[in-house]
Amino acid sequence: MFEIISNDILAENLHKLVVSAPRIARARKAGQFVMVRLAEGEERIPLTIGDADAAAGTISLFIQAIGASTRRIVDTPAGGFIRDVAGPLGKETHIANWGRVVCVGGGVGTAVLFPLVKALAEAGNQITTIIGGRSSRYIILADELTPLSETFLVTTEDGSLGYKGFVTGPLSEILADPERIPQAVFAVGPVPMMRAVAEMTRPQGIETIVSLNPIMIDGTGMCGGCRVQIGTETKFACVDGPEFDAHLVDFDGLGDRLTSYRQNEAEAVRHAAEDCKLAKEAAL
Amino acid sequence: MTNKISAKDRMAIERTAMPELPAEVRSRNFEEVNLGLSYQQALDEARRCLQCKNRACVAGCPVGVSIPEFIDALASEDLPRAAQVLRGDNALPAVCGRVCPQETQCEALCVRGVKGESVAIGYLERYVADWAMRHPDLLLTEAAPAATGKSVAVVGCGPAGLTAAGELARKGHKVTIFEALHDTGGVLRYGIPEFRLPKEIIDREVAVLSRLGVAIECNVIIGKTLTISELSSEFDAVFIANGAGLPTMLNIPGENLKGVYAANEFLTRVNLMEAGRREDCNTPIIKSREVAVIGGGNTAMDCVRTARRLGAERAMIVYRRSEAEMPARVEEIKHAKEEGVEFVMLTAPLAIIGNDQRWVSGLRCQRMELGPPDESGRRKPSPVPGSEFELSAGVVINAVGTSANPLLTATAPDLALNKWGNIVASETGETSIPGVFAGGDIVRGGATVILAMGDGKSAAAAIDEYLKRK
Ligand SMILES: Cc1cc2nc3c(=O)[nH]c(=O)nc-3n(C[C@H](O)[C@H](O)[C@H](O)COP(=O)(O)OP(=O)(O)OC[C@H]3O[C@@H](n4cnc5c(N)ncnc54)[C@H](O)[C@@H]3O)c2cc1C
Ligand SMILES: Cc1cc2nc3c(=O)[nH]c(=O)nc-3n(C[C@H](O)[C@H](O)[C@H](O)COP(=O)(O)OP(=O)(O)OC[C@H]3O[C@@H](n4cnc5c(N)ncnc54)[C@H](O)[C@@H]3O)c2cc1C
Ligand code: SF4
Numbered sequence: 001m002f003e004i005i006s007n008d009i010l011a012e013n014l015h016k017l018v019v020s021a022p023r024i025a026r027a028r029k030a031g032q033f034v035m036v037r038l039a040e041g042e043e044r045i046p047l048t049i050g051d052a053d054a055a056a057g058t059i060s061l062f063i064q065a066i067g068a069s070t071r072r073i074v075d076t077p078a079g080g081f082i083r084d085v086a087g088p089l090g091k092e093t094h095i096a097n098w099g100r101v102v103c104v105g106g107g108v109g110t111a112v113l114f115p116l117v118k119a120l121a122e123a124g125n126q127i128t129t130i131i132g133g134r135s136s137r138y139i140i141l142a143d144e145l146t147p148l149s150e151t152f153l154v155t156t157e158d159g160s161l162g163y164k165g166f167v168t169g170p171l172s173e174i175l176a177d178p179e180r181i182p183q184a185v186f187a188v189g190p191v192p193m194m195r196a197v198a199e200m201t202r203p204q205g206i207e208t209i210v211s212l213n214p215i216m217i218d219g220t221g222m223c224g225g226c227r228v229q230i231g232t233e234t235k236f237a238c239v240d241g242p243e244f245d246a247h248l249v250d251f252d253g254l255g256d257r258l259t260s261y262r263q264n265e266a267e268a269v270r271h272a273a274e275d276c277k278l279a280k281e282a283a284l
Numbered sequence: 285m286t287n288k289i290s291a292k293d294r295m296a297i298e299r300t301a302m303p304e305l306p307a308e309v310r311s312r313n314f315e316e317v318n319l320g321l322s323y324q325q326a327l328d329e330a331r332r333c334l335q336c337k338n339r340a341c342v343a344g345c346p347v348g349v350s351i352p353e354f355i356d357a358l359a360s361e362d363l364p365r366a367a368q369v370l371r372g373d374n375a376l377p378a379v380c381g382r383v384c385p386q387e388t389q390c391e392a393l394c395v396r397g398v399k400g401e402s403v404a405i406g407y408l409e410r411y412v413a414d415w416a417m418r419h420p421d422l423l424l425t426e427a428a429p430a431a432t433g434k435s436v437a438v439v440g441c442g443p444a445g446l447t448a449a450g451e452l453a454r455k456g457h458k459v460t461i462f463e464a465l466h467d468t469g470g471v472l473r474y475g476i477p478e479f480r481l482p483k484e485i486i487d488r489e490v491a492v493l494s495r496l497g498v499a500i501e502c503n504v505i506i507g508k509t510l511t512i513s514e515l516s517s518e519f520d521a522v523f524i525a526n527g528a529g530l531p532t533m534l535n536i537p538g539e540n541l542k543g544v545y546a547a548n549e550f551l552t553r554v555n556l557m558e559a560g561r562r563e564d565c566n567t568p569i570i571k572s573r574e575v576a577v578i579g580g581g582n583t584a585m586d587c588v589r590t591a592r593r594l595g596a597e598r599a600m601i602v603y604r605r606s607e608a609e610m611p612a613r614v615e616e617i618k619h620a621k622e623e624g625v626e627f628v629m630l631t632a633p634l635a636i637i638g639n640d641q642r643w644v645s646g647l648r649c650q651r652m653e654l655g656p657p658d659e660s661g662r663r664k665p666s667p668v669p670g671s672e673f674e675l676s677a678g679v680v681i682n683a684v685g686t687s688a689n690p691l692l693t694a695t696a697p698d699l700a701l702n703k704w705g706n707i708v709a710s711e712t713g714e715t716s717i718p719g720v721f722a723g724g725d726i727v728r729g730g731a732t733v734i735l736a737m738g739d740g741k742s743a744a745a746a747i748d749e750y751l752k753r754k
């Protein structure tokens with residue numbers, strides 16, 4: 001049993017949970033995740049370790065409540081328990097001093113991006129962070145990311161904060177400016193956003209790394225459910241990733257496999273709306 | 285006593301048939317198919333045993349269970365003794381009685397099988413083990429061992445790890461099992477379905493270990509949460525039994541379509557996560573009226589029979605050799621047939637085909653014919669030219685095999701591996717690192733429960749020796 005030390009609401013449907021997990025807190029590296037099962041009968045779901053405090057024996061999880069499992073987790077108050085937390089899983093981010101780096105986060109991808117930005121900043125990179133959301137209410141971790149970034153940009157679809165539009169807007173300006181062109185780009189977010197970023201950096205051959213989010217069961221390479229096509233190879237995102245060279249990822253396949261369990265009518269409706277929005281974003 | 289029965293009378297008794305749930309009932313639920321023998325049936329079957337001096341059957345059992353001795357105790361109606369004999373040789377008799385491929389092991393060498401039917405050793409083993417579980421109060425109690433003050437870490441809670449833990453605890457060592465998943469049993473829980481091996485049996489075996497003082501820590505992934513070198517410095521010895529859980533991909537087109545599962549994923553969803561089996565379960569599973577399972581081993585049989593229970597009207601085994609070459613236990617093949625599973629033999633998949641939504645719609649196949657035996661002694665299949673055809677299917681399950689998972693070994697550079705990634709270990713489990721032992725599927729590649737247990741037992745003995753020297 002893993003105790004929830006605190007449970008704070010950061011934005012609509014976005015919670016930060018601090019969970020007691022001393023061994024994981026000690027072992028984890030940036031880019032790794034845990035498999036979480038709230039209680040008997042619940043799903044096992046992957047969640048990025050947003051931050052960790054080895055001395056306190058705690059890890060932080062940033063959770064976007066999008067479906068049954070995430071909702072029930074964020075509904076568990078501080079003092080409550082998560083039955084199973086296993087990790088840290090996945091490969092750690094390859095951190096180097098690239099020089100100029102652009103980090104792009106969309107939606108809950110921002111939470112996954114946060115530990116990367118932290119590690120990249122510690123390695124001495126000059127970081128431009130671009131965070132996108134539907135409106136100002138969905139912009140998360142701005143206070144945490146600002147001090148780590150040389151330039152911190154926000155985009156909202158309704159223009160309620162920062163640039164009006166998508167993250168791809170400011171990114172294309174940066175890519176077009178020889179003074180600001182980065183040596184590496186990290187992008188985490190919805191599949192269409194990551195695909196769009198990959199296409200934008202491909203012509204210039206800028207190293208681009210994405211963190212993929214396929215459906216996972218065990219997270220240890222045992223089931224093969226998280227397989228993704230990377231170039232000509234099939235990889236298991238839980239052990240070979242979750243980070244991959246964006247220019248080799250089969251985003252169509254990934255996006256498609258993520259819909260495997262979208263049978264329920266209500267879900268289908270909600271996703272239709274979301275896909276429409278994402279498709280617009282991808283078209284940019 | 286049994287010796288009152290003449291050999292002729294023993295020979296006259298016919299092999300007892302295992303009572304089963306009717307196929308039409310069981311192919312729609314997950315209840316255990318084999319109901320177990322009645323007391324009278326067990327006694328009759330036990331009396332068929334000739335108590336051979338040369339104990340041919342024992343040589344067929346990988347752990348050398350004292351077969352005539354436990355059967356004699358049963359025939360003499362001394363069940364506590366029968367249970368004690370069995371326990372002395374086999375830590376998980378209730379499991380082995382159910383899942384050992386007896387027809388190629390103990391029963392294959394039984395002298396009664398030469399002219400007629402062999403003694404049903406597996407049924408009897410199960411009978412005695414189930415009796416022992418129901419009558420813990422009547423069992424001959426073991427004296428608690430004196431604590432040695434030595435500690436051992438066991439990696440993996442499958443049959444090899446469970447066996448080693450029990451043996452070591454009985455010698456007075458402090459044992460901690462680390463298990464990556466959230467529950468115990470390894471393949472026994474996440475792989476082998478409830479209709480062959482009720483989970484209650486694993487729970488009871490685990491409870492026995494807990495009473496012996498074994499600590500079990502789930503959600504600890506060795507190689508990730510803790511490393512082998514951390515275990516080595518914290519414990520006096522380490523036994524690695526993390527299995528061979530890495531699915532082999534088919535590497536044919538269409539493998540990433542929706543509705544294509546590797547057997548491990550399909551079985552884990554249904555067995556471990558209880559998808560499709562309980563109302564309040566949140567783990568989904570894709571169901572289809574037509575399911576094709578590729579492979580011919582126990583895993584393939586478990587998948588196809590599970591698919592049938594989830595509602596498939598047409599559940600098919602697609603196998604590239606013929607039924608005679610299938611590695612699955614004969615009982616599973618028989619049960620699958622009774623449950624309406626179709627056997628599409630001498631057929632190899634060429635591609636998985638999908639519809640425009642990228643959902644599986646079928647399997648493109650090719651007929652095969654058998655040539656002369658290959659290195660493995662099995663007749664080698666080769667394609668029949670121009671024999672391509674399509675099978676319609678909404679779910680395709682790949683059950684062609686598993687290999688060693690590198691998750692743990694990748695973080696233990698001093699651990700010697702063979703070219704397939706299996707840990708190199710001696711007969712008694714010694715690896716290239718002093719004080720670190722290994723056994724079960726991680727050493728052998730996908731093998732059997734009884735071989736994994738045998739490894740756990742011999743490694744425990746070697747660890748005990750090592751700890752005495754240390
Ligand atoms: C390596 C990794 C790290 C992740 N880190 C985080 C994190 O830090 N914070 C966070 O909030 N989420 C994270 N996710 C995503 C999270 O695991 C999913 O949101 C969660 O599994 C959905 O479960 P649910 O029951 O709430 O929703 P469901 O009802 O299962 O799903 C709702 C909808 O989301 C889609 N979906 C299902 N699984 C995923 C998935 N893995 N990714 C995207 N969409 C999915 C489904 O198609 C479904 O229609 C991560 C995923 C991966 C693979
Ligand atoms: C579907 C199926 C059906 C089968 N049917 C039969 C049958 O009828 N008869 C028969 O004799 N054999 C059968 N087998 C084979 C048999 O189950 C295996 O040979 C046996 O379980 C191997 O035992 P093991 O202890 O070596 O490993 P496993 O049973 O695989 O257990 C290994 C355990 O280690 C855990 N683990 C893995 N990595 C780590 C890590 N890094 N850290 C901590 N823990 C870890 C795993 O989660 C697992 O619990 C079947 C196998 C399958 C898959
Ligand atoms: S353990 Fe298996 S092989 Fe050995 S006697 Fe029992 S059933 Fe037969």
Ligand code: SF4
Pocket residue numbers: 332333334335336339340341342351352393394395396403405
């Ligand atoms: S070989 Fe058969 S008959 Fe002889 S002792 Fe063994 S089980 Fe009994």
Ligand code: FES
Pocket residue numbers: 215216217218219220221222223224225226227236237238239
């Ligand atoms: S989640 Fe099972 S192999 Fe990656």
